[in-house]
Amino acid sequence: MEKVHPLRGVSSSKRRRLPLLVSFSLGIFSLGIFSLFLIHRRRRRNTMTKTTKQMPKKAMTHFHDELVEAELEQGVSDPRPFSYQELTVATDNFSEDRALGRGGFGSVYRGFLGDMNREVAVKRVSETSRQGWKEFISEVRIISRLRHRNLVRLIGWCHGGEELLLVYDLMHNGSLDTHLYRPDCVLTWPVRYEIVLGLGLALLYLHQDTEQRVVHRDIKPSNIMLDAFFTAKLGDFGLARLINDGRRSHTTGIAGTMGYIDPETVLAGRASVESDMYSYGVVLLEVTCGRRPTLIQEDGDIVHLVQWVWDLYSRGSVLNAADQRLKGEFDGEQMERVMVLGLWCGHPDRSMRPSIRQAVSVLRSEAPLPSLPARMPVATYGPPTDPLSSGILVLSRVSGR
Structure with a gap:
């Protein structure tokens, strides 16, 4: 039996042109559908915007509820x-x-x-x-x-x-800050140590063990909750941001709490895992010293907690910064380890700060303490030379004060 070609009756030249004509027609059809989709989407967006402007307050609240529900x-x-x-x-x-x-x-x-x-x-x-x-x-x-x-x-x-x-x-023991400064109760050193380690493990998960990195942006004692067993649990993710793979930072407005915010972040408006590490360092020092991030000295000068502890570190007497309410009842090696780690995290140059994995290793005594400068480096921040450089600031370091 003679084999019948599926396109029998069409000349060979026409058979060659037919696939091209079909592909071209499909392309035109797809382009038309896509254009109609864009027009419909734009009209819908304009209609929604116009509708929200014209709605009475009650109706707008209901409309807003629907938008929120969809996003959630x-x-x-x-x-x-x-x-x-x-x-x-x-x-x-x-x-x-x-x-x-x-x-x-x-x-x-x-x-x-x-x-x-x-x-x-x-x-x-x-x-x-x-x-x-x-x-x-x-x-x-x-x-x-x-x-x-x-x-x-x-x-x-x-x-x-x-x-x-x-x-x-429900966190039965409330937030860390209520216990750090309670006049009628003093957190023991073992409890404090487990709290800072637990916080470090939370940040290790957020910064390195999640599918998409999370920058918290508001690490402070009032956002560290304690359960019935005084296990530390980081909360309040209202300011948190996701960072895409390959990006170390995310441009944002200034967010967080003064005293815990990386000074460079205040000027650059750029959230990063390094800025979270600065906040973590301040919390480490706050927990060990029992003092707020901003200190008023006897002469009336205001000094940051990182600077105050670093001054004692430079004189070889960093343990003098330990919370006096502990009355010396603490492990001296652990206390020094947490304090020096706090200084390392609070280093003025963000590139010199440890990763959270390094920090946790130091806390667990799995890695040695860093060799920090005898005196706290002084950082000066200048405006970017290129106005289109996304707000990244130039950092110059000077050893000493």
Whole structure:
């Protein structure tokens, strides 16, 4: 039987042109579909923008709720949405006797979820607060990706009406800063050491062990929570940012708490793992010294904690900086190790700071202490020579003071 060609009846030259004509037609068709998609998307965006401007306040709140819900659902798996009514019942209508604390972000209340048989802490954030709903979304989307024993666990969230609510596991011993400065109670050295090690392990996870690096940007004692066993758990990810692979920093506005912010970050507006390490160094010194980041000396001069400890280090008497309330009841080798590590993390030149993996190795006595300059280097920061250099500043180092 004669074999029939699928294109029999068409001349050979036409058969050669046909695939080209088909490919060209498909290309034109695809381009048309893509153009229609872009036009539709632009019209939809313009309509949404116009709609939000023309909506009455109540309707706009409802519309805004839908946008927030859509953003929250992206990448959120474990933390669940709660209704406002559920959290009202859990906190006894946010009664004053359930209040755990207040801050610039809002208030935190103790609650109990009957269906989960679980005690929780409910953070109530106003949309008009300093944090705002963008930070609320950032916290939910970032912390929902994370799982570590030294991170506060986010259980759920609620965006109802004009309020933003975050639900966490209850930390029975509150925050670290309430214990560091309590006049009626002194944290023992073994507890302090485990706290700084736990915080280091949390940062090791965020900086090096997650699929996408996380820069916390607000490491300080009030964001370090303590559970019933005084295990340290880093919380408050409202200012946290994800950093893509291959990038060491992320350009942002200035964020964080003065005294804990890397001075170069204040000028450059660039968050990085190195800026987190600076904050970690300040916390190490605060825990060992029992002093705030900013000190007022007898002559009235104001000096930063890093500078004050480095001055004692240069005189070979760094242990004199130890918290006097400990009354000498501490392991001297451990105390010196944590203090010197704090200075290393607080080095004025960010390129001279350790990685968090190096820091944890030092804390565990798996690596030797660094050889630091006898005197604290002085860093001066100048504006970038190129106005298009993304705000990166020039750092010059001078040994000595």
